[in-house]
Amino acid sequence: MFNILPQPVSILLNKDKKGFTLHAGTTISPFSFTDDFISFVRKKFNKKVRVHEDTGEERSIILKLDDSVEQEEGYTLKCENRRVFITAKTESGLFYGLQTLKQLLLQTDGKIPYTEIVDYPRFSYRGYMLDCGRYFYTVDEIKRIVDLMALHKLNVLHWHLTEDQGWRVEIKKYPLLTEKGSMRSHTNFNHKPHGGYYTQDDVKEIVAYCHERKIKVIPEYDIPGHSVSAISCYPYLSCLDRDLEVATHWGVKHDILCAGKESTYQFVFDVLDELMELFPDKIIHIGGDEAVKMRWKHCPHCQKAIKDNGLKNEDDLQMFFMGKVNEYLKSKGFSSVMWSYDRIENSENLSPDIAWTVCGMGDDKALVENEIKRGRKLINTHCYPYYFDFPYGWNTLKMVCEDDGALTENDEETLGIEAQMWTEYVPNMKRLEFLTFPRLGAMAENAWAEKGYGSFATFLHKSSDYFKLLDVYKVGYAPIKKACPSFVYKHASSIWFKRRVFHWEGLHNLIDDKKAIKEAEKIKKGLNK
Numbered sequence: 001m002f003n004i005l006p007q008p009v010s011i012l013l014n015k016d017k018k019g020f021t022l023h024a025g026t027t028i029s030p031f032s033f034t035d036d037f038i039s040f041v042r043k044k045f046n047k048k049v050r051v052h053e054d055t056g057e058e059r060s061i062i063l064k065l066d067d068s069v070e071q072e073e074g075y076t077l078k079c080e081n082r083r084v085f086i087t088a089k090t091e092s093g094l095f096y097g098l099q100t101l102k103q104l105l106l107q108t109d110g111k112i113p114y115t116e117i118v119d120y121p122r123f124s125y126r127g128y129m130l131d132c133g134r135y136f137y138t139v140d141e142i143k144r145i146v147d148l149m150a151l152h153k154l155n156v157l158h159w160h161l162t163e164d165q166g167w168r169v170e171i172k173k174y175p176l177l178t179e180k181g182s183m184r185s186h187t188n189f190n191h192k193p194h195g196g197y198y199t200q201d202d203v204k205e206i207v208a209y210c211h212e213r214k215i216k217v218i219p220e221y222d223i224p225g226h227s228v229s230a231i232s233c234y235p236y237l238s239c240l241d242r243d244l245e246v247a248t249h250w251g252v253k254h255d256i257l258c259a260g261k262e263s264t265y266q267f268v269f270d271v272l273d274e275l276m277e278l279f280p281d282k283i284i285h286i287g288g289d290e291a292v293k294m295r296w297k298h299c300p301h302c303q304k305a306i307k308d309n310g311l312k313n314e315d316d317l318q319m320f321f322m323g324k325v326n327e328y329l330k331s332k333g334f335s336s337v338m339w340s341y342d343r344i345e346n347s348e349n350l351s352p353d354i355a356w357t358v359c360g361m362g363d364d365k366a367l368v369e370n371e372i373k374r375g376r377k378l379i380n381t382h383c384y385p386y387y388f389d390f391p392y393g394w395n396t397l398k399m400v401c402e403d404d405g406a407l408t409e410n411d412e413e414t415l416g417i418e419a420q421m422w423t424e425y426v427p428n429m430k431r432l433e434f435l436t437f438p439r440l441g442a443m444a445e446n447a448w449a450e451k452g453y454g455s456f457a458t459f460l461h462k463s464s465d466y467f468k469l470l471d472v473y474k475v476g477y478a479p480i481k482k483a484c485p486s487f488v489y490k491h492a493s494s495i496w497f498k499r500r501v502f503h504w505e506g507l508h509n510l511i512d513d514k515k516a517i518k519e520a521e522k523i524k525k526g527l528n529k
C-alpha cells in the first residue's frame, strides 16, 4: 500500500490490471501550473515530461476539469491502461492530484500499478504563517517555502510583513518605511545590522508564484502594536511623538500606534490602499496582538477618543480601532483577520465579520462557542501545538500528530489550521526547515485527511516515505528522535527558549514607562494652555 501524505480519502489498488509507467515519452496536458510537477520528475527521474494536448495516447498524464466533481478542491486520480487520469472541478484539484502523483511515482520508482484515488480536504483553509519582520527572508527563500507548502497541499501563505524589528514592504507614499524602517542596528544575537525589504515588484512576483501553486496570500500589517519600525520613521504615529529606533530585541513593546489621532488613521488607510493593490486575494490580516495599553492610558488623544466615542476603556478603544480599519477594508471589498492572542473580553464590540486566527484561547471553550454563535470565522493557530518556532521540547511532533485540528466537536465551526513560524529565534532557512519539518507533515494530515485519521503511529509508519519525498527537495528536517526529544533535552530546550522572558527589555520597559508618563504630562499641559 502507498504512504501518501496527507492521507487521501480512499485508495484502491489492483495488481492484476494495467497501471502506468513513467517513460521518456510521457506527456502531460497543458495547464499553467504543471512546471512544478515537470521539474520534480526531471530532478528525481531525470526524465522530461512534455506538455501535449490529450490525444488519448498511452503514456500520457491527462488532466481534466469536470464540473460534476463535488468538492471544490477535490480530485480523482486513476492510473489505468498506461495513462494517468486526474479529474477535478478546479485547477486546485488538478494541482493536488499532481502532488499525490509525485508520491506514487516516488514509491514505485515510476511504475505505478492500477490505482484509483478519491480525495478532498477536510478543511478549506490550510496555512503557513511566515514572520519576515524579525528576520528577512529573500524572494528565492520564500519561493522555496511556497514549493514545500504546495507539496503538503497547503493553500494560504500568511505573510507577516511589519514588525517592531523591521518594515518589509515598499510603500511608495511613505518611502522612509523601507529606507530606515527596514533595518535594525543589530540583532539579539550579534552586533551586526540586519534588514531587507520587498519592492512592490518582489511582492507581485511572490503573489504570482503562490497563485501558480494554488496558494492565496494574506499579508499581515500588524497594528496597533508591533509598530516600532513605522514609529521610528514617523514619530507622529505614536501617542507621545516619541523618537525611537527600529527595535533590536524581541519582547512586547510599549510604544504602539496612537488610536486617538486622525493622522494615524490616515497613515493606516494609505498603507492599506497600497497593500490592497498588491494582494488580489482580498484578505488582509490586521494583527491586533500584544497591543499593551500603557501609552494609551496616559495619552490625551486616546483618552479623548474614548470619551468622544462613548467607550468604556482602552481595550474598548482597541476594538474601536480594529473596527474602523475593518470598515475601511470592507468598503473596498476586502475582509480582515486578526489575532485572538490575548483574551478578548469585549469582543461583543468587535464586528463578527473579522475572522480570528485563534492562538491563545483554544482552551477557553465558552469564548470559542460564543464567537461561533456570533458567526465569527475561526482559524486554529493554537500555540500548542502549531507554533513551530517553539522548540521540539515544547511542541513535539507527537503533539502535532495527536491534535485533532478542529477547535470544537463540529468541523464546520473551524475554517482550518495554520502553522506559525515566528522568527525571533529563526535567523535562516536552515533553522526554519529544521523546525518546520516534519511537524508540517503532521499538520497537513490534520488539515487535509479525514477527521480522526491521524495518530503518532500512522505518522511514524509513513515517515520513511515522507522523508524520501523531502529528500528530493533537500529539506533539512529534524529526524524523529530530535522531533520527539528526551526528558532532559525537553527541559533544556525550554530553559533556552525562555530566555526571552528574562531579557533586559523588561527592566528597560519599566524605566521607559516612567519617562513616558512624564512626557505625557507635558503634552497634556501644553494642550490645556
Ligand code: ACM
Binding pocket: 289, 290, 339, 341, 359
Ligand atoms: C502572537 O503570537 N503574537 C500572535
Ligand code: ZN
Binding pocket: 238, 239, 240, 257, 258, 259, 260, 261, 295, 296, 299, 300, 301, 302, 303
Ligand atoms: Zn494615543
